[in-house]
Amino acid sequence: MATRIVVPPARIGAVDGSVTRLLDAFSRVPVAAVVSRAEELPRALTSQVPVVFFLRPPAFHLGPLVWAVQARGKLAFVHIDLIAGLGKDRAGIAFLAREIGVNGIITSHSALVAAAKAERVIAMQRLLLHDDLAVPSALAALEHARPDIVEVLPGVIFPLVVDRIRARVPLPIIVGGFMTEPEQRNAALERGAVAISTGTTSLWP
Amino acid sequence: MRTPGLSGAMLPAIRDGSSLNQALDLGYRQVLVERGSLLAMLGPLVSAARQGIAIFVNLDGVEGLAGDSAALAFLATDLGFSGVLSVKPHLLRDASRFRLRTVQRIHALDSTGLETGLNSIVSPAPYAIAIAPAVAVPQVMPTIRLTTMAPVWGTGFVTSAAQAKEVLLAGADVVASSRPDVWLDFIRIPVRG
Numbered sequence: 001m002a003t004r005i006v007v008p009p010a011r012i013g014a015v016d017g018s019v020t021r022l023l024d025a026f027s028r029v030p031v032a033a034v035v036s037r038a039e040e041l042p043r044a045l046t047s048q049v050p051v052v053f054f055l056r057p058p059a060f061h062l063g064p065l066v067w068a069v070q071a072r073g074k075l076a077f078v079h080i081d082l083i084a085g086l087g088k089d090r091a092g093i094a095f096l097a098r099e100i101g102v103n104g105i106i107t108s109h110s111a112l113v114a115a116a117k118a119e120r121v122i123a124m125q126r127l128l129l130h131d132d133l134a135v136p137s138a139l140a141a142l143e144h145a146r147p148d149i150v151e152v153l154p155g156v157i158f159p160l161v162v163d164r165i166r167a168r169v170p171l172p173i174i175v176g177g178f179m180t181e182p183e184q185r186n187a188a189l190e191r192g193a194v195a196i197s198t199g200t201t202s203l204w205p
Numbered sequence: 206m207r208t209p210g211l212s213g214a215m216l217p218a219i220r221d222g223s224s225l226n227q228a229l230d231l232g233y234r235q236v237l238v239e240r241g242s243l244l245a246m247l248g249p250l251v252s253a254a255r256q257g258i259a260i261f262v263n264l265d266g267v268e269g270l271a272g273d274s275a276a277l278a279f280l281a282t283d284l285g286f287s288g289v290l291s292v293k294p295h296l297l298r299d300a301s302r303f304r305l306r307t308v309q310r311i312h313a314l315d316s317t318g319l320e321t322g323l324n325s326i327v328s329p330a331p332y333a334i335a336i337a338p339a340v341a342v343p344q345v346m347p348t349i350r351l352t353t354m355a356p357v358w359g360t361g362f363v364t365s366a367a368q369a370k371e372v373l374l375a376g377a378d379v380v381a382s383s384r385p386d387v388w389l390d391f392i393r394i395p396v397r398g
Contacts, residue, residue, distance in 0.1 A: 036317050055317055082317070130312045130337035131361040133220065133240045133266070133383055153314040154341050157362055177315035178344050199316060 019122055019148045022075055022104070023172060025050035026195040031185070032077070032174065034199040041065060047204040051075045053106060053197055059086035059095075066100050075103040077124060080112060090115045097121045110145035123147040124174070127165070129157040139168045146171075151197060153177030155184055162191050179203065208287040209259040210306065211235055214373055215391045216261070216381040218360065222249040227385045231392060235259040237290070237360070237381050244269035251284055259287040263360075264296060265310060272296055277303045290335050290360075294327045306332035308358060313341040316348075323352040331355055333378070338362040343375035350376075366390035 026032075033044040036055040044052050045068060052069045054062065057078060069076040078096055086092045093112060096102045097119035104122030107113060116123035125147035127138055142150060142165075152158050152165065154177030165173065175188035176197035185196045185203055196203070212235055217228035220241035226249070228236050235258065238250070243262065254260050262270075262280060270276040272293065280286045281303035288306030291297055297307040309331040311322030326334065336342050336349070339359025349357060356379070359372040363382040369391060372380045382388065 034315075128312065128314050129362070130314060131239075131266070132338075132364070133218075133361075154338065154344075156340050156344060157338055160340075160362060160364070177318075178313070178341060180344075 019172075022051065022122055022149070023194060025075065029205055030189055030193075030195040031204060032176075032195055032197040033201075033204050034176065034197050036199060038065065040199070040201070041068065043201050044204060045069065045072050045074075047201075049074065049204050051077065051195070053077045053079060054083075055079050055199075056082040056084065059083045059092075062096075063100050066102055070101070070103070075122075077104040077106050077122070078102045079106040081107050081109065081126075088112065090118075093119055093121075104148075106151065110141050113145040113147045117148075122149065124149045124151055126150075127152045129153065129161060135161060135164065139165065142169050142171075148172075149174060149194075151176050152193075155179045155188060155196070158188055158193065159191055166192070208254075208285055208304075208306075209234070209257050210287060211259060211379060214379055215369065215388060216358065216360075216379050217385075217388050218381045218383040219246075220383070222246045224383075224385070225249050225253065228388060229253060229258065231385075231388050233258075233388065235287075236261070238262045238267055239360070239381070239383060240266045242269045243267040247284075250286075254285045260284075261288045261290060261306070261308065262286060263310070264289050264291040265293070274299055274303075277305065281305050288332060292322070292325070294325050297331060298327060298329070301329050308332055309334045309355075310337060310360075311335065312337055313345045319345055319348060323349065326353055326355075333358050335360050335381075336377070339372045339377070339380055340368060342372045342377050346376045363387060366394055370394075 031049050032051040033049040034053045066076040093115040105116040106124045108126040113123045149172045151174045155175045158175045172194045174195045175193040179196045179198040180200045216237050218237045218239035219225045277300050289300045290308040292310045300307050333356040335358040338361035340362045342359045357377045358379040359377040360381040369380045
C-alpha cells in the first residue's frame with residue numbers, strides 16, 4: 001500500500017458520476033468486484049469487471065487505489081460506512097468526491113445518500129435484509145432517500161423480496177452478500193438485478 | 206439460572222400481546238420478543254414468565270428499553286425473563302452478570318460482515334449465537350464452525366416450515382419465525398429427526 005502522497009492524475013472534471021455509464025457498463029459485464037484487501041486489487045484490475053467496490057479501504061491511502069481502477073476505465077465505489085479514519089458525514093463524503101474523485105459511494109444510511117447526491121457522485125444505498133420485520137421500514141427509508149441504485153444483501157434473500165422492493169422503489173438493483181456460485185449470480189440476474197457484487201474472484205470474468 | 210431455557214427447535218418471534226397469545230395457544234413454551242414496545246406488552250409477558258414460559262428479548266429490536274444495566278436488571282430480576290439477544294458484546298457481557306442467557310446476534314449479510322460478527326464474540330461464551338437472516342445459515346455454517354461451537358439460532362426471513370427445516374438440517378439448534386402459520390405448520394409436520 002502506497003503511503004506517500006501521490007499527486008492525483010488530471011481527473012478534476014473528468015470523473016464521471018453518471019448512472020447511465022454505470023448501467024451501460026453493467027449491461028456488458030454484470031459484475032462488480034468487491035475488494036476488501038489491497039492484495040486483491042491487481043486481480044480485479046486485470047479482470048473484465050467494469051466496477052470495483054472498495055469495502056473497507058484505508059481512507060487516507062485510498063487515492064492511488066481508486067485512480068488505478070479509473071485508469072483501467074473502470075468505476076470505483078467506496079463503502080463509506082466501513083472505511084477507517086473517515087467521518088461518516090458530509091465532510092467525509094466531500095473528501096471522497098472532491099479529493100479522491102470516486103465515482104460513487106456505498107452506504108446504508110439515508111443521510112449519507114443525500115450528501116453523496118449533493119456531491120454529484122453515484123449514491124448506492126445498501127438494503128441490509130437480516131430480518132423480515134425490518135423490511136417495511138427499510139423500504140420506507142429507501143423511498144425517502146431515493147439513491148441512484150440499491151444493493152440488496154444477502155443474495156439468498158433477494159428472490160424473497162424483489163417484488164416488494166420493485167413495487168415501492170423502481171431503482172436498479174445490485175445483489176451482493178455470499179455470492180459465491182455461478183448459479184447464484186444467474187438466479188439474481190434472472191430475477192432482474194442489473195449486476196451482482198462479489199469478492200469471489202472466480203466470479204470475476 | 207432458575208429461569209426456563211429452551212424447550213424445542215421453533216422459537217416464535219412476537220411483537221405484541223396478540224402474537225404472544227397466538228404462540229401460547231399453540232402450546233409453545235418459549236418466545237422471542239423481536240420487535241414492538243416491550244413496555245406495551247409488559248402485562249401479558251410477565252404473566253407468561255410466571256407460568257414458566259421462557260422469554261428472550263432482542264435488545265436491538267424492541268422499543269422502550271435503554272441499552273444499559275438498569276434495563277437488564279429489570280428484565281432479569283423484576284420480570285424473570287430467560288435471556289437477551291444483541292449484536293453488542295458489551296451489552297451481553299453486562300447481561301451475563303444478571304444471570305440472563307446471552308445470545309450474540311450476528312448479521313450474515315456478506316462475508317466481511319460475518320467475519321466482523323464472529324470476531325465480536327467475547328467471553329463469557331454466549332449461550333448461543335443468532336444468525337440473521339436464518340435462511341443464510343446453510344451457506345455460513347461452515348465458516349461459523351471454524352470460530353465457535355456455540356449453539357446456533359437462525360432468525361429472520363423464515364416464511365415456511367420447510368424453510369425452518371432446512372435451517373435446522375444445516376446445523377442450527379433453534380429457528381425463530383414471526384409467522385403464526387409457520388408456528389402451526391411446524392407442530393403439524395414434525396421436522397426434527
